[in-house]
Amino acid sequence: MNSIFFRFSTLLLLAALSLGMSACAPEEQSSGATDREGPFKVITTTGMVADLVRAVGGEHFEVRSLLGEGTDPHEYSPTRRDVVALQEADLIFYNGLMLEGKMTDILVRMARRGQPVYAATEFVEEREDYLLMDEDDDDYFDPHVWMDVQGWILALDVVRDALTEFLPAEEATFRQNADAFRAELEELDHYSREAIASIPEERRVLVTAHDAFQYMSRAYDIEVRGIQGISTETEAGVRDIEDVVRFVTERNIPAIFVETSVSDRNVRAVIEGARAKGHEIQIGGELFSDAMGPEGTYEGTYIGMIDHNVTTIVRSLGGEAPERGMQGRLGGE
Amino acid sequence: MTWYTMDTWIVVVGALAGIACAIPGCFLVLRQMSMMGDAISHAVLPGLALAFLITGSRASVTMFIGAALIGLLTAVFTQWISSWGKVERGASMGIVFTTLFAVGLLLIVQAAHHVELDPGCVLYGALELTPLDTVTPLFWLGLGWETPRAFVVLGIITLVNLALLLLFYKEFKISSFDPNLATTLGINAQKMHYLLMSMVAVTTVAAFEAVGSILVIALLIVPAATAYLLTDRLSTMLLLGGGFGVLAAAMGHFLAVWLPEVHGLPDVSSAGLVAVTSGIFFAAAVLLAPRYGMLGKFLNRRPLKKHKAATPLSPEKT
Secondary structure: OHHHHHHHHHHHHHHHHHHHHHOOOOOOOOOOOOOOOOOEEEEEOOHHHHHHHHHHHHHHEEEEEOOOOOOOHHHOOOOHHHHHHHHHOOEEEEOOOOOOOHHHHHHHHHHHOOOOEEEHHHHHHOOHHHOOEEOOEEEEEOOOHHHOHHHHHHHHHHHHHHHHHHOHHHHHHHHHHHHHHHHHHHHHHHHHHHHHHOOOHHHOEEEEEEOOOHHHHHHHOOEEEEEEOOOOOOOOOHHHHHHHHHHHHHHOOOEEEEEOOOOOHHHHHHHHHHHHOOOOOEEEEEEOOOOOOOOOOHHHOHHHHHHHHHHHHHHHOOOOOOOOOOOOOOOOO | OOOOHHHHHHHHHHHHHHHHHHHHHHHHHHOOOOOHHHHHHHHOHHHHHHHHHHHOOOOHHHHHHHHHHHHHHHHHHHHHHHHHOOOOHHHHHHHHHHHHHHHHHHHHHHOOOOOOOOHHHHHHOOHHHHHHOEEOOOHHHOOOOOEEHHHHHHHHHHHHHHHHHHHOHHHHHHHHHOHHHHHHOOOOHHHHHHHHHHHHHHHHHHHHHHHOHHHHHHHHHHHHHHHHHHOOOHHHHHHHHHHHHHHHHHHHHHHHHHHHHHHOOOOOOHHHHHHHHHHHHHHHHHHHOOOOOHHHHHHHHHHHHHHHHHOOOOHHHO
16 A cells, blocks of 8 residues: 555656756856847836936837836835746846845845846945945945935946946947936936925925935935835834824924825824824825836936925925926926 | 746746645644644744844745744644643644744844845745746756756755655554554654654745745645545545645646736736635535535435435444
8 A cells, every 4th residue: 555655656756856857948048149139128126227227228228127106116026927027138137235125135146147137236336335324224225225316327337337248339329328318317416406405494304104215315415204114114113103293293394295105004194193283284295215107207217206206395395496397397298 | 828937947846835735734634733834834933033133144044944943842832832721722823823923023123123034925925936046956966957946945845754754654644543542552642743743844934935824824734635525545645635736836827827818817926826726626625525525425315314214223224
């Protein structure tokens, strides 16, 4: 009796093993693009990174970002279609600094095996001083670098170098594109600085759902306060909410902000709490923190996203900014 | 419909998890302690957190050891509470695993505040991601053969479980059905219990990194319970349990690939559909099993009634 059972289970195991073996026929590795014609497939995690690649790569690359509008990268989990896309991609870009949560590990491992995977925040290896630490934990950096336009200009160089490495023949084009986009970003940076400086100093405080705006704070001199920590995975406790309520009441802050990719529950709790203390506070608007706006709109681009954020913040806190933003393109063409 | 290499890998990893889980799973079902897998897979959270706190790294090996040790502790505590606290085993499991899970959450929030030690990840797993996370297990032989890490881990666990089963088949069998008889035959039933619990702990921990603890529980219990309805022989039950695990993995992932393309649904989770598929197998067994299924009982009952009616004076014959 036992021997049939023995044989059967061995058979089952062998079948499983051979299935595995046959499945691992060598796959073609995509490294370098010498003998193939474009456009090459680029997969990025966030839309902000995709925007950089589009701006630099132009027609040579077909760019897709895995995280769509309103998706929270901290909690994102890839679907099968995403995995297929990652495996078929010629180049992969991600934000890095643990923004992508569990996926970061896998992307780092892919990079170590020699696949062309790049972190847009790679520049920190030479610019360690640029990085901000996670306030509660010294081992982790704050990944929300794109909130400071100057930081994203550094990422632009990373993208340009990576694309040049992949397609050296087009070096001149990439440099030209990158310079053109850098000029646009400098303009955006200038607009943000001017607009935020117009907020009266005592009211220049940005209260948001999670701690995504530290880089913006440092770059444009605006105090920030997140209800949740840097990652949206840790829930805000009752004490966090009470702290923020006390803070906005004491400082007489007129508006706090919700984020498109984070639940507004905590923000509403703060508003209720402030109201109970007799301090009337508004929702200043929706900010794009970890994800951009809908694809195809102005807010669905990096420049539009920052323009929207800055304009919304400045106008709700009593500063001066044109209603439709830097280029008059906010809220539809 | 397009079937990629990665899809084959996902099925293989799921099938290995199915076989590895079915072996301890069948004994859990027979011993009426099916929720032990659930208890262990939740209770290992403090193990993961402690391993991280002590070593400061998220290396899989230390995490694995921490989790497996706490998993075993769960079994020990459960035994103590039910024998000293005079409560039934289910209740003591409930006490132990909720307490340990809560301690784990506290540890994560308190000490490792921003660590990406994501409880959600532990609970749901990421079967889809397993093909991306590869290793070259035979590098020491000079072979560059790349396989998903989950395949190597689950392959080893499956082999170990099979080896233990074949080595201690008789002991497992007797101590599961009749611990007292086992003791008189010189088999240490207590030891067998803890060996089984170690298997459950190690298998659960190894499998849930790949497939998530909800699917682990499904694979541990549902195929075994399905097999339980279909046979009275332990060896057949083990084979059927493993077979249903493999089938569920293959069909579940096939559905996950096929459904979105046919019905235009958004992407669905493979792990979820594997669990659903094994549930469907169980439902089919409940309805159709020859002896214990509803249909079988219905068919068996009728001739019996006739027989009874025909010989009312000799009930002992029935």
